[in-house]
Structures are given as structure tokens and as C-alpha cells.
Amino acid sequence: MKKILLSATHRIDLTIVLMLLMSIGIFAQSPGTTVVTPNTSVTFRTVITITGTGLTNYTVRFNNSGTDATLISRTNTQILVAVPSFTVTAPATTTSLTLNLRRNSVNYPVASLTYHAPSNTVVNNAKVSRLYTDWQGYWTSNNTTTVLANQPDRQHSLTALEYGGITYSTGVADAVLSAKGISYTAADFKALPVNSISGTTPSSSGASNYFAMASKMDGSASSAIATAPEVAGRKAKDVLIDGIKGLGIGTGMTNMSTSSIFEFVVSDIAESRINDGEPDLVVSQVAEPTSGDNDIYCFVDSNGNIVGRPVSVTMQNIPAIGTYKLDLFNITFNSTYDVATLTNSAGISNTNTTRPIRLVGYKLSDFGITAENMESIAGFKIMPSGISDPAFIAYNANSMLIPSPKINTQPTSVVACTGTGTSTSFTVNATGINLTYQWKKNGVSLVNGGQYKRRHNSHTQHYKRISF
Template sequence: MKINLNANLFVLVLIFVGCFFYSQIRPETIYGDYNGYWISKDNSAAYVITQETNNLTGFTIGGITYATGVNNQSLVDHSVPNIIQENYQAFPSSLATIGASLVGVPRYVSGVEQTQLNAPSLSCANALGYYLRDGIHGLDLSTAVFNIPKQNLTFNVNVLADINPSCISDNIPDIIVTQVGQPSGSYDIFKFIDATGATVGTEQQIKFSTVTPSGQAKWNFYFAANCPHDYNSGLSGTNRDTRILAFKLSDFGITAANYTSAIKFVQVLSGESDVAFTAYSTNSMSLYCLENAVTTGTALDTKAGITSLNRAGSSASNDNWPMVRKGGFLALESNKKPLVITRTTTANLANITNPVEGMMVFDTSENCLKIYVNSAIGWKCFNKKTCP
């Protein structure tokens, strides 16, 4: 009886472990725009090591390639089979603690090797979070922050709103996570939380040291805590493996019953994490977030304007209008005439046969300004602050 009990426990443990690792998926192949078109290989001996900018253009899971929206046409032009046109965007993020972190950038810039004597000037005006969301759609695999101290990776999210319930069970990846340095044996934790900070569904604990690499890159490193960011000659010019995992919403236990409670996505860093970006599918969810205004640098003049105050071109006013209104493309000014954009009902939005992303109308049925997001999400009320 005792032997049978142990055997049963052993079987249960195997089943649990198998389910645990099945919930996160390592892409068989990843694609990038390094040298125009780049493809990884499973066998590390066959890696084409990236040495310049490389934005993630796609990844293959189970024979299906998910285009990220960076350059979907490139995958088509290179006859990549079974493409699903998706769109992914890096989460906006910031780091609360810098510690001994390093900024990682490509070894080469425009074909020129970067050394201690010929190193790029990294602006101290960029917060470290910038390197977790730069590149096209924020999906740059060739810039990262290394050796990030243990902390919650703070996504500047006010409300992670409007998870598309039809995407919960569609078997298309919704979250992409990265590890681009030497992984430790510790766990990174990924989860959705509600307004009280409680986990919605289940969290995913990932030990990246057990994940097979999907690619490799040559890096230069700079000390993040110093300004200017000093060149790290001891580590620069060395290669690091690239690891990527993809998750579905259902992997986090998100269901039709609880998805409205998930207002934030959190990554709990192990203390030795090396992150290029963490990204989400814009077809699966809309992201509303808050960021501080940019107050540094030189504000440019606004070169064009429409005014009902008889100031444009008037030497009597002598106030340099509209150039005095800084940082805009167009200045509109009146004390009695409002701006009115196209007004329509919700039903009549269907009459706009070829909407483009960013198009705006005022929906008289829902009494809100609406912006067209994409074909999967459609028109959404613009009523929360968001990142640019």
C-alpha cells in the first residue's frame, strides 16, 4: 500500500509539472529585421548572431507564424508559411530601482564597431524604462536592461481595459516575454491583478535557465547608474542568448467570468533579469496608461494656426502667434467658436467602409469621442488618459 501511494504521488507530480510547463510556449523560430531579414534556428550552432538593431517581426509556434506588426510584409516576401497577421506592442514600463544594472545596446551601429573609443552617446535624459519599449512597436530585441534588481516591473497602467473576451480561447498568443542575458536559477513571476492587488486567475513562475534559447546577439554594455553611462569594456563585445516565451490569456486563468477584474499586468523580477521588452497583443486588449509629461528639451514652435481673435499676422498684437504656442502641429484659438468633428451614431459607424487607425468621430449614441484602433477592436471611446 505504501509503495502504491508513492507511485500515485509520483504520477501526480509528473502530471502537474507537465501542465506547468505546457502553459508557456517557446517559439520554435523567431524572425527579426536585422540586416533586413533575420531568422533564428533551434540549433545554437546554426545561429546567425545579430550585431545591430533587431526588431521582432514574427515567431512560429506549432507551425503557425504570428507576425508582430513590425514588418508583416517582410515575412510574406520571404515566403514564410502559415502567417497570422497580429499586432504586438511593448508595455510602457519604468524601473523603481537601478542598482548595478547595465544598459545593453548592439555592438555595431551602421556597420561601425562600437568600442570604448568609439562608443554611442546614450542620453541620460532617457529613463531606463525607455530601453524596455524602444524600437518599432517597442519590440527591439537589441536593446535591454541587464541585471535588474529584484522588483515589480512597473507597467504605467491606470486601467488594463477592454480585454477582448473572444481572444481568451482563440489559441493565439497574447503576451510575449523576453530574457536576453545569462539567466539565473531564480523565477520571474507574471500575473494579472485586480484593483486590490490580488492575483486574477493564476500566476506563471518562469525559470528562464530551463528555457532553450531562440537566438543570440552581440552586445555592448554601459553602466546604468552613471551619467554619462560609462562603457563596460569587460563585458562589451560578448554574445548573449535570446530567450522568448509566449502566453495566452487562458494560461493565466483569465476567463469570461473574471477578465473584467484584470486591470494590470505585473512582472515580478527575480533580481537577475535581463529584459528587452514585455509585450501584449493589441488585438486582445486595450491598454490605458499614465505617463509624466516630458518637460525637458527645447519645445518647437507651432508653425500653423487658425484664430478667431484677429491675432495671426497682426503686428499690433506683437505676440508671435502661433509660434508662441509651443510643441504643436496646429494651433486653434477662439473664445466663442468650438471645434466640431464628424458626428455619427454607433450604427452608422459601419458605413465607414475603410477606417484607418487613429481616425476620430464623435459617437452621438454613446456621447463620446471615438478612435478607430484596428480591425479586431474597432472603435473605442477615448475617455481615459493614455501613453503616446
């Protein structure tokens, strides 16, 4: 056997080669340049988007512990994960996190984040102790009841609420309140405009994600009729914005999935309203809450970072202030919330039954909003727990501006001759968040395909008639 002798110089050269090869191996696995959004501050259930290349084989881990993020989706160029809950020891309210992409048991740091622990809702400060609606012209309640005559069974809209010992009107029926001798402070509440709902519906009825519809909306007091005009074809977003000013409390959804995150554009916070006594947000609950994780609410900046502090609520701890009669209907299973519709009855045990009503009020100061940070606010987010049962989420229009979707450019009429084989296009441009579109001809919805072809981006929608 021939021996190979290495001089000191050769040994140094060989060491350099080996180090170079090891370095190449490491960098071949590193994720390269990535963009993380939000990029500074998060809370429980915040969805983080990691954009880069070659991400298919990576997982996401916080710090160097065994705490993996909850994976939502992963492609070669993008990973979406949800932030798990982290313990923050009082009196601290935040803790530092390192976001790592992980492969072959190696962590690659891609962002340093601040985790904001959600602040628990103080029941005595947040509860609404009485509600007023327009059921049968005028109805008020401050507790649950078994008296059938005091249980609304049709759609009705919130006209006033008692919060902190003061009654605030919503602007729905102030004249009726005055006629009934109710002393109130005039306010202006509207439902947050739900244009789109992210996420997917459950795969079966076991998750109890139902439409909650006042029992006589379908025209029957004893049966649940899914084909009745007032309930047929309803989508989840429809029942969260119906009623006068969107404040209908006779319809809602039960057990909204944790994937169904709501996001709203917010602008022009009124500084004078930050520390006043009037509620700035009102959240409704129209089914029976169960124990479990809390809903999370927070204000965010244009990159989705937390502004102020997030707030959580356990609806089971909020006193019920009314009872109504309802039917429960199934939703399309295993579908995106934007297209899922009311399908059929959820069963005889869920027909002409009753559920309690709860309302929770929040002030801007509950979220740590101040004159110093209010200019950073660009949005408001709701991250459901999976057991949320909302009829609406309302805001005080005197406290903040929530822009509704706006059509900037309407389609332009086109004159075309039939039988010529020519084609033409119609275009609409709109602004808003999570916009969806439906083109119609003579009141009938058009379907993509055949003679028609649709293409769009987030703000512009084109529809093309292939031939005439």
C-alpha cells in the same frame, strides 16, 4: 508596620482597576484603524501597503509563525512590505494568511488574505521556437550560433514568432514576410508601454544590472562608447520600448532588481481570445539567465488583488533561439530607475561579446482568466527575480487594450512682457500610470529651481516662470 485589610468589595474594585490599567496598556500599543492594499489576495513578491497612524515601531508578520514580511519602507503612517514565498501542497493552489502588525512580541491581526502560489510555466507550451526580425532587412533563427554573420549587431525589431507550431506576425513588416514566402497568421503585437519603473538600482556593479546594447549601436565593433549618440543618456525604460512598435530586441536591461516592479493598466479583454491558440503576451530574455528565483507575472484588480492565478518562469529552462553581439554598459548606481542613465562601459570582458535570445509566449488561459473573472481585471504586473534580462514585454493588441499615456489638456500659450517682474504658469493634464514629466524650452530641458518652479500631482503638472 500597619496592616491594610481589604474587604471583598475593595478587592473587586482593585481588580477592576488593575484590569483597566492593563487594558489601557494593551490598547496604547495596538495599531488602531489600518487600511491594507491589496486586501484579499496576494502572491510571492506582492507589495502590500499598510496605512494607519503610529506605525513606526511595528513589524509585519504573517500568521503566528516566525515568517516576517520583507520590509520595503516604513514611516509613521505607512508600511510597505513584500510577501515572501509560502508552500502550498498540491493539489491546492492557495492557502490562507493572517497579516499581523507586531510590537513587543504581540501580533495584531489587520487583514485576512489568500495566498496564490505561482503556477510554473510549462516549457513545451510556452516556448517560442523561432523568431524573425528586420536585421539587415530580414533575419530568422531558431537556435544559438557561433557564426558571426548570423549574429545581429545593431538594433532590430521582432517581425514574427513561431509559437505552438504556427508563425504569427507582429505587424512590423508583414510585406517582407510575404515576399520571403513565409506562411503566417497576421497579428498585432506591441511592447507594453513602460512609463515608469519603481525601485532603485544596485549600489555597485556587483549586481550586474547593465544596459545591453547591440555592439555596433555605438558606431564601434571593438569598443563600448558610452557617449555615442545612439546610447548616450539612455534610461532603463527607453530600452524596453524602443524599436518599431517597441519590439526592439537589440537593446535591453540585465538583472533587473526585485524592486523594479512593472505595472500596466489593462482593459477590454477579448473573451473570444481567452482560449484560442494565439499568444496574448510575449516576454523576451536577451542575456544569460542564471539559476535562482523566478519572475512572477499576474493580472490584478483595481486594488491590486490577484485575478485568476499568477505565473512564474525559470528562463534558464527556456530554449535559446538566437545569438546576438552586444556591449554592456553600467547604469547609475544607487538611484531610482526613473532617473538612472547609461554611464560607462562595463569593462573589456563585456564589450563586443555575445548573448542568447529567448522568447516565452503566454495565453490568457495560462493565467486562469475566464469569461467570469475577466471583467475584474484592471492591470498586469511583472515582479522580477533580480536576474531578469528583458528587451521588451509585448502584448497582443487583438486580445486586450493597454491604454498609453494620454495628454488631456495641453499647456496654453501665454503672452508676457519681459522686464516687468511678472510671473506666469503653464499646466498640462494627462492620464496614465506612474507618469513622469519633462518640461522643455526651445528643445532644452528645464531644471527645477532659479527662475522656474515645478509642482505636480499624479495627473497634473504645473510649471511656473517666476519672473520675466
